[in-house]
Amino acid sequence: MQCVFCAIAAEQLPAERIYEDEHFIVLLDIFPLRPAHVLIVSREHAPFLKDLSGAASEQLLPLAQRLAAALRAAGYGEQGINVLINDGPASNQHVPHLHLHLIPRRSGDTARLLWRALTRFWPLARKRIEARLKQEAQQLREALSNV
Numbered sequence: 182m183q184c185v186f187c188a189i190a191a192e193q194l195p196a197e198r199i200y201e202d203e204h205f206i207v208l209l210d211i212f213p214l215r216p217a218h219v220l221i222v223s224r225e226h227a228p229f230l231k232d233l234s235g236a237a238s239e240q241l242l243p244l245a246q247r248l249a250a251a252l253r254a255a256g257y258g259e260q261g262i263n264v265l266i267n268d269g270p271a272s273n274q275h276v277p278h279l280h281l282h283l284i285p286r287r288s289g290d291t292a293r294l295l296w297r298a299l300t301r302f303w304p305l306a307r308k309r310i311e312a313r314l315k316q317e318a319q320q321l322r323e324a325l326s327n328v
């Protein structure tokens with residue numbers, strides 16, 4: 182089976198892309214845990230963080246900081262953002278290809294987050310979510326050009 186993030190990197194699968202450079206592609210998670218759930222995906226197929234090239238590793242945290250600033254500028258995650266890497270299959274990593282999550286949070290949203298964690302792969306409200314993803318991607322592309 183082909184890796185879904187390799188297919189996105191090769192433009193064989195669509196994605197709501199926000200940014201890309203030589204090491205990373207930034208897109209919206211199509212199964213968001215919270216609104217404007219961003220993924221920084223490595224261009225190289227690195228199953229674990231230890232497999233990521235040194236050049237890409239050096240750029241990952243600065244890029245995450247820039248995305249966090251863009252999220253906040255667009256009104257997401259002003260109260261907090263989970264920045265995390267699930268590193269390996271036992272850590273809730275669904276695609277074995279390095280990706281860093283930025284999940285904007287609000288005070289008191291833990292129950293919603295947990296509910297989404299349980300139901301995010303259910304085919305509920307896909308049209309509404311897809312429309313929201315397009316709108317969020319546009320907002321974040323604009324915000325990123327100003328941070």
Ligand SMILES: [Zn+2]
Nearest residue numbers: 184187226278
């Ligand atoms: Zn891959």
